[in-house]
Amino acid sequence: MGLTGSSSGLHAVDNGLIIKKQSDKDKIIALAGNPNVGKSTVFNELTGMNQHTGNWPGKTVANAVGTCIFNNTTYHLVDIPGTYSLMSHSAEEEVARDFICFGGADAVIVVCDATCLERNMNLVLQTAEICDKVIVCINLMDEAKKKNITIDLDGISKELGLPVVGVTARDGKGLDTLMATVEKALKADTKPTKVKYIRPIEDALESITPVVTKAVLKKINSRWLSLKLLEGDTALINLVNDCLNINLLENSNISIALEKAKKKLYENNITDSILKDRIVACLVLTAEGVCADTVVYDKNKYNSKDRKLDQILTGKLTGYPIMLALLSVIFWITLTGANYPSELLATGLFWIEDRLVELFIFIGAPTFLYEMLVFGVYRVLAWVVSVMLPPMAIFFPLFTLLEDSGYLPRVAFNLDKYFNKCNACGKQSLTMWMVDIRMQKEQKIRLSQWI
Secondary structure, three states: OOEEEEOOOEEEEOOEEEEOOOOOOOEEEEEEEOOOOOHHHHHHHHHOOOOOOOOOOOOOOOOEEEEEEEOOEEEEEEEOOOOOOOOOOOHHHHHHHHHHHHOOOOEEEEEEEHHHHHHHHHHHHHHHHHOOOEEEEEEOHHHHHHOOOEEOHHHHHHHHOOOEEEOEHHHOEOHHHHHHHHHHHHHOOOOOOOOOOOHHHHHHHHHHHHHHHHHHOOOOOHHHHHHHHHHOOHHHHHHHHHHHOOOHHHOHHHHHHHHHHHHHHHHOOOOHHHHHHHHHHHHHHHHHHHHHOOEEOOOOOOOHHHHHHHHHHOOOOOHHHHHHHHHHHHHHHHHHHOHHHHHHHHHHHHHHHHHHHHHHHHHOOOHHHHHHHHHHHHHHHHHHHHHHHHHHHHHHHHHHHHHHOOHHHHHHHHHHHHHHOOOOOOOHHHHHHHHHHHHHHHHHHHHHHHO
């Protein structure tokens, strides 16, 4: 096979990375992709590491690192968190974007799902705006074949201006070709196809990009950075200032150009909030254009069942009642069903407590000692185990069933609009349910101790 993997010589620090290169020939490759596209499977196959793979959004919450040796060159692969975009609406998006921008990666492999390529193309386009060295890895080609989906890899490559490779990662098929393509791409002068925005946005970019280019000296893609300046992404701007040791907003030329650019947008009735919507719309339209003639399938039969379910589970009239009813049932099963094993555990653990007290008295231990150990340490531990363990053992399997059925992403979609008003995203609703269960059980612990 020509490639081997290991995890030597690498370690992580918080969400950033310190990568020890053994020589100047070593290369750092970022591995990006949407959740559930098999990104971690690609990583494991290439590096030989047993990075646990999961099928829920946000599974990879930190950067996993490994090495792959191909044609006597060492590639340090960094498995960045799975994310749907790089617009920094969540922690995963922020970590992924920051590493692509400032992690020192020589190239980025974007792993896509062959069965829903158009949706994945959004991340490819955003990544190509930041980094020129992008390789598109289309995974799950076997699943696409089962669904009678035909993908023109060469056509997609021409549309994007990027190298495209089809693989089936779990069987190891196509990974040699992927690494050979990475090797070739690092030596080639790649110029990705730019996303075409509507005329007012393009005019604004044309007026500010040359000034930004002079300020950053090609250390970061100036067109993309100009777009973020127009959006007013203060977190990113501050990060750029720290990493490049500059202050963009204090640069008089940039400030003047930015003011003129925003004035052009306002003249076309494009406010700050509308601007982001227009940018997303252009990305989606570009993704649709890339896949329009290169991905062929029977639109009447493909995912018809899922579309019918979407109409019910995410509909305005039926989505919320079904969500509330289903979650209420799960909460009821969790809280009520946990009472029986909790009672059994409590009975058994407190029977052991009585025996421990008798043992300490029998051996003549000081009163303060066994009261501290038994009534203090052991009793608290017993309460926590008996009250918290059963609901968690019930709740998480039920939660897994909801995820495997595809319902949790639909819940996140339903609530995304309202969470956005709180500067959050719909995915965080899933965490809130877990917190709610835990708080209810903690209240039960405190009530039980009070009684």
